[in-house]
Amino acid sequence: MEPHLTIGELARRSGVAPSGLRYYESLGLIAAERSAGNQRRYARSMLRRVAFIRTASRVGLTLERIADALATLPEGRTPTKKDWSRLSRSWRPLLDERIAELERLRDDLDSCIGCGCLSLQRCRLQNPDDRAAALGPGPRYLEGDSPGDAERAAG
Amino acid sequence: MEPHLTIGELARRSGVAPSGLRYYESLGLIAAERSAGNQRRYARSMLRRVAFIRTASRVGLTLERIADALATLPEGRTPTKKDWSRLSRSWRPLLDERIAELERLRDDLDSCIGCGCLSLQRCRLQNPDDRAAALGPGPRYLEGDSPGDAERAAG
DNA sequence: GCTCGACCTCGAGCGCACTTGAACTTACAG
DNA sequence: CTGTAAGTTCAAGTGCGCTCGAGGTCGAGC
Numbered sequence: 001m002e003p004h005l006t007i008g009e010l011a012r013r014s015g016v017a018p019s020g021l022r023y024y025e026s027l028g029l030i031a032a033e034r035s036a037g038n039q040r041r042y043a044r045s046m047l048r049r050v051a052f053i054r055t056a057s058r059v060g061l062t063l064e065r066i067a068d069a070l071a072t073l074p075e076g077r078t079p080t081k082k083d084w085s086r087l088s089r090s091w092r093p094l095l096d097e098r099i100a101e102l103e104r105l106r107d108d109l110d111s112c113i114g115c116g117c118l119s120l121q122r123c124r125l126q127n128p129d130d131r132a133a134a135l136g137p138g139p140r141y142l143e144g145d146s147p148g149d150a151e152r153a154a155g
Numbered sequence: 156m157e158p159h160l161t162i163g164e165l166a167r168r169s170g171v172a173p174s175g176l177r178y179y180e181s182l183g184l185i186a187a188e189r190s191a192g193n194q195r196r197y198a199r200s201m202l203r204r205v206a207f208i209r210t211a212s213r214v215g216l217t218l219e220r221i222a223d224a225l226a227t228l229p230e231g232r233t234p235t236k237k238d239w240s241r242l243s244r245s246w247r248p249l250l251d252e253r254i255a256e257l258e259r260l261r262d263d264l265d266s267c268i269g270c271g272c273l274s275l276q277r278c279r280l281q282n283p284d285d286r287a288a289a290l291g292p293g294p295r296y297l298e299g300d301s302p303g304d305a306e307r308a309a310g
Numbered sequence: 311g312c313t314c315g316a317c318c319t320c321g322a323g324c325g326c327a328c329t330t331g332a333a334c335t336t337a338c339a340g
Numbered sequence: 341c342t343g344t345a346a347g348t349t350c351a352a353g354t355g356c357g358c359t360c361g362a363g364g365t366c367g368a369g370c
Contacts, residue, residue: 008316018317019359027357037366039317058260063357088264095261099254105213106250109243161337163346173347174329182327192336194347218327 004033004041014050021050029053029067045078052084059091060098159188159196169205176205184208184222200233207239214246215253 011018024030025040030049032040049070056066069087073079166173179185180195185204187195204225211221224242228234 006316017359020357022319023358035317035366037317039366055264057357059264062355091264092261095257095264099257099261102250102254102257106247106254109210109214109246109250161347172329175327177349178328190336190347192347194336212327217325 004043005046007032007040007042010042010046010050013047014054016050016054024050024053024063027063027067029063029070043078048079048084052087055088056091059095061091061094159198160201162187162195162197165197165201165205168202169209171205171209179205179208179218182218182222184218184225198233203234203239207242210243211246214250216246216249 005013007018007021010016011021014021016024021030021040025032030042030046030053032042032046035041052070053063053066056069057063061069069090072087073083160168162173162176165171166176169176171179176185176195180187185197185201185208187197187201190196207225208218208221211224212218216224224245227242228238
């Protein structure tokens, strides 16, 4: 049991490819010491940090927001379980909101299946104000922005 | 009440920018007649078609899959409410699956909050086989691929 | 000492859903 | 007839989360 991991070992054990780990590093999400020959050597605590990143990503956070979260960890010491726990807890409302939105969509869909209307005037499935438009390109609600964000942006 | 819509009118009424409508057309999702001066003129039924595309997109389908779905509409006549209803109904399982996955994630999160472990060995929050990796780059589960897809791809 | 797999950096490319910009034309109101 | 808002095409750019390739170096076993 070595004290440090090579990038390949961390990759295998975290499920993130070496290229992905280097990318995370380029964004400041993780860090590594270097061997005499300039190769990355990871502390074992990086395993948990990468696990956190992966899970946060599955929850729907962008890497930028994950970086923000990681920045709130105490400096100078390895984070404790309590630290990780605090961060994980903060995802809960986000998940709840995303689930709620999909459920709304599903229920609206149910109430529309009978009519097949998709009417811009009447059907709740439609989003006439296109609130999401203010937030930029790409699929939005499904990628982490909440309707709440859209409303605030539309302010 | 004109029989046809300009691209600007369709954009305002559908919530999709003109550039987006041209993009949809480039993918074969919508079509338009042309004025004497080569400007697009949309039949009113396009409103419903665009509404369908937007909603399907919110549900999490890629534009490619939406195109596939639209291809099953009868040719030679304007689709009826029944046609749209049939397509909408097909989203239901997809939505259910996406909701279920987020709920699983939330429940796993709950069971982990106490420990803060995020352990690759023990914690259900982790996804050790990284099933999603087979499907290519980018956030996956949250963008429309289902875990089922991943399992089939890994098979 | 040599080999060979794993590592390094840097820039480019990808997939998706669009948007933007340049350079130009059309439609309609006054 | 003229001004201008709205339309046209085409190529390129954006944002996110990576991956890939080229060209070179490192490290461990024989």
